[in-house]
Amino acid sequence: MHPQYRSDLLKMAEIFKVLGDPNRLHILSLISHQELCVCEITSILNISQSNASQHLARLRSVDLVKERRNAQWIYYSLNQDAFPLISEILQSLPDVSIELKKIEDLPNHQKCKI
Amino acid sequence: MHPQYRSDLLKMAEIFKVLGDPNRLHILSLISHQELCVCEITSILNISQSNASQHLARLRSVDLVKERRNAQWIYYSLNQDAFPLISEILQSLPDVSIELKKIEDLPNHQKCKI
DNA sequence: TTAGCATATTCGCATATGCTGATGAGAGAT
DNA sequence: ATCTCTCATCAGCATATGCGAATATGCTAA
Numbered sequence: 001m002h003p004q005y006r007s008d009l010l011k012m013a014e015i016f017k018v019l020g021d022p023n024r025l026h027i028l029s030l031i032s033h034q035e036l037c038v039c040e041i042t043s044i045l046n047i048s049q050s051n052a053s054q055h056l057a058r059l060r061s062v063d064l065v066k067e068r069r070n071a072q073w074i075y076y077s078l079n080q081d082a083f084p085l086i087s088e089i090l091q092s093l094p095d096v097s098i099e100l101k102k103i104e105d106l107p108n109h110q111k112c113k114i
Numbered sequence: 115m116h117p118q119y120r121s122d123l124l125k126m127a128e129i130f131k132v133l134g135d136p137n138r139l140h141i142l143s144l145i146s147h148q149e150l151c152v153c154e155i156t157s158i159l160n161i162s163q164s165n166a167s168q169h170l171a172r173l174r175s176v177d178l179v180k181e182r183r184n185a186q187w188i189y190y191s192l193n194q195d196a197f198p199l200i201s202e203i204l205q206s207l208p209d210v211s212i213e214l215k216k217i218e219d220l221p222n223h224q225k226c227k228i
Numbered sequence: 229t230t231a232g233c234a235t236a237t238t239c240g241c242a243t244a245t246g247c248t249g250a251t252g253a254g255a256g257a258t
Numbered sequence: 259a260t261c262t263c264t265c266a267t268c269a270g271c272a273t274a275t276g277c278g279a280a281t282a283t284g285c286t287a288a
Contacts, residue, residue: 005208009136012207017134021276022123025130038235051277053236072234072285085206088199093126094119135246152265165247167266186255186264 015083018062024055032090035077044099129197132176138169146204149191158213
């Protein structure tokens with residue numbers, strides 16, 4: 001097998017490995033609609049801050065997300081340039097618009113002053 | 115979160131987890147062009163028979179492949195109905211047609227009488 | 229500067245994964 | 259029935275992964 005082919009396969013496999021987790025799929029689906037800071041993602045997914053941050057690190061490692069710092073907050077959004085099929089994949093997931101509408105009602109949202 | 119949403123995410127994540135391995139991507143790419151028996155896949159990927167069989171079991175577990183028995187041989191092919199985007203994903207992988215043309219030249223191909 | 233909040237990183241643990249080697253199950257040939 | 263070939267499964271191991279707890283870093287405001 002050609003070395004170039006092998007490395008292409010490895011890179012694609014790495015991307016799918018990152019997609020192979022329900023929490024990361026959920027995060028991608030959310031930030032494909034609008035950028036969100038880590039505390040919002042943490043609240044919506046109902047996971048620990050550490051866990052959310054680790055998932056975001058994995059998404060960063062394959063360049064699937066863009067980040068923008070604003071004061072203490074880091075806003076994440078989908079990087080559609082990294083993997084052309086990513087948008088179509090995310091569109092095949094269930095709708096998350098209800099969750100996005102409810103951001104203000106989240107229990108610990110007061111800790112996250114947007 | 116809705117339970118149905120969660121199970122959908124889990125199912126999608128499971129599919130991507132299966133896609134998240136270079137050998138399995140390679141197998142899928144090969145059998146998306148033509149059906150192959152296990153010994154051919156083993157030869158092309160240059161992995162052990164046990165390893166190939168285990169990868170095929172993973173692909174079967176999420177219904178990504180179809181199998182057809184013919185005497186001792188079991189021929190695997192892509193199941194395009196399981197995951198609508200699978201064909202597009204596989205088309206984004208490097209070309210495998212050269213490997214398919216060389217099946218007859220493989221070292222231990224005599225053990226696999228097509 | 230200090231305090232407080234948002235985020236990242238490290239550590240440790242339980243579980244999952246990929247692989248090899250050995251064994252088992254089916255199907256044909258003799 | 260016996261042998262051989264194809265394929266599946268099991269056992270065992272090294273490594274990877276997902277998570278919580280603790281800690282570190284970075285920013286703002288007082």
